[in-house]
Amino acid sequence: MKAIVRDRYGSADVLRCIEVPRPAVGPEQVLVRVHACSLNFGDRVALRGEPTFIRLFWGLRRPRVTILGRDVAGTVVEVGAKVTRWQPGDEVFGEMDQRGFAEYVAAPADHLARKPAGVGFEQAATLPVAATTALQALRLGGVTAGSRVLVNGASGGVGTFAVQLAVDLGAQVTGVCSTRNAELVRSLGADVVDYTREDFTRGDRSYDVVLDLAGGHRLAALRRVLAPGGVYLSSSGAGGRVLGPLPHLLKVTALGAVTRPRLRVVAARRDTADLDHLATLVAAGRITPVIERTRPLSEAADVFRALDTDHARGKIVLTVG
Numbered sequence: 001m002k003a004i005v006r007d008r009y010g011s012a013d014v015l016r017c018i019e020v021p022r023p024a025v026g027p028e029q030v031l032v033r034v035h036a037c038s039l040n041f042g043d044r045v046a047l048r049g050e051p052t053f054i055r056l057f058w059g060l061r062r063p064r065v066t067i068l069g070r071d072v073a074g075t076v077v078e079v080g081a082k083v084t085r086w087q088p089g090d091e092v093f094g095e096m097d098q099r100g101f102a103e104y105v106a107a108p109a110d111h112l113a114r115k116p117a118g119v120g121f122e123q124a125a126t127l128p129v130a131a132t133t134a135l136q137a138l139r140l141g142g143v144t145a146g147s148r149v150l151v152n153g154a155s156g157g158v159g160t161f162a163v164q165l166a167v168d169l170g171a172q173v174t175g176v177c178s179t180r181n182a183e184l185v186r187s188l189g190a191d192v193v194d195y196t197r198e199d200f201t202r203g204d205r206s207y208d209v210v211l212d213l214a215g216g217h218r219l220a221a222l223r224r225v226l227a228p229g230g231v232y233l234s235s236s237g238a239g240g241r242v243l244g245p246l247p248h249l250l251k252v253t254a255l256g257a258v259t260r261p262r263l264r265v266v267a268a269r270r271d272t273a274d275l276d277h278l279a280t281l282v283a284a285g286r287i288t289p290v291i292e293r294t295r296p297l298s299e300a301a302d303v304f305r306a307l308d309t310d311h312a313r314g315k316i317v318l319t320v321g
């Protein structure tokens with residue numbers, strides 16, 4: 001099968017589209033013929049091995065897993081001996097532990113959700129990491145109808161879902177993005193703060209929930225824009241080359257334990273019930289994945305290369321076969 005393979009950390013230049021053996025299927029796995037996969041911020045982190053502390057987990061000198069890719073949607077073609085839930089022909093999507101940028105992936109059966117007929121493979125492939133993170137973050141923040149929500153980084157993969165999910169809940173949403181994405185974020189139902197012209201932490205508006213997907217602001221400034229009882233949610237965002245956002249996240253965790261207003265770290269977890277819910281929202285037209293680009297798997301390196309110079313806008317999908 002074809003797969004996007006790298007044998008060292010680096011830029012997009014280390015990626016090759018080559019033939020590799022199909023993965024063997026374990027007793028609790030199914031073999032999925034991948035039709036679409038999507039890129040996440042984390043794939044770029046894994047490609048570069050930066051911030052470098054992540055190499056403690058993913059391989060110190062070189063990556064232990066050579067095929068990147070977490071979000072996949074496809075068709076089950078083979079099931080392991082202990083799998084009763086799936087059968088060949090089932091259309092599924094889910095978050096892998098990597099190895100998704102390939103024609104086939106051996107997926108743990110319990111990582112998968114059923115793709116509704118009304119949701120395309122490309123749409124389904126956008127949901128696992130980004131939409132789940134957005135959904136779980138809004139839940140952590142207790143967002144309900146009427147909540148004033150600010151999403152910093154509203155135009156990216158997670159942000160475009162967070163804006164739509166918060167609007168769907170009846171929240172009043174403000175999205176922070178750059179000028180080129182202002183119209184997109186407005187079209188999703190949010191008021192826009194263009195960060196190239198205005199710093200939202202210096203404005204006079206306050207929010208019940210600040211979901212920070214971009215970083216770059218001091219905690220003291222962020223706390224100033226929280227309404228009484230408000231909550232600041234940090235995903236990860238910016239940081240140095242070695243530790244990345246870790247110092248910020250540790251500070252949020254430590255201060256979050258002892259201070260008011262509340263400060264929380266978003267640590268999204270794989271959850272197939274959430275995937276079912278998200279797919280239902282897509283099928284009903286209540287949210288629509290923002291897909292900036294769709295390219296064949298073989299062009300994965302070019303897509304990663306482009307992201308070195310341009311920020312992502314919504315999701316980028318790779319199609320297979």
Ligand SMILES: NC(=O)c1ccc[n+]([C@@H]2O[C@H](COP(=O)([O-])OP(=O)(O)OC[C@H]3O[C@@H](n4cnc5c(N)ncnc54)[C@H](OP(=O)(O)O)[C@@H]3O)[C@@H](O)[C@H]2O)c1
Nearest residue numbers: 041153155156157158177178214235236237266268311312
């Ligand atoms: N905690 C978790 O479980 C979890 C899971 C998934 C992702 N994340 C984190 O969530 C963050 C966002 O992920 P993503 O997949 O949405 O990334 P993404 O698709 O690359 O989007 C990032 C967005 O941030 C915007 N941006 C860049 N600089 C900004 C600034 N100074 N102010 C406001 N917006 C800015 C960019 O848009 P413009 O061009 O408009 O600037 C871009 O669209 C990442 O830090 C990622 O690590 C966490």
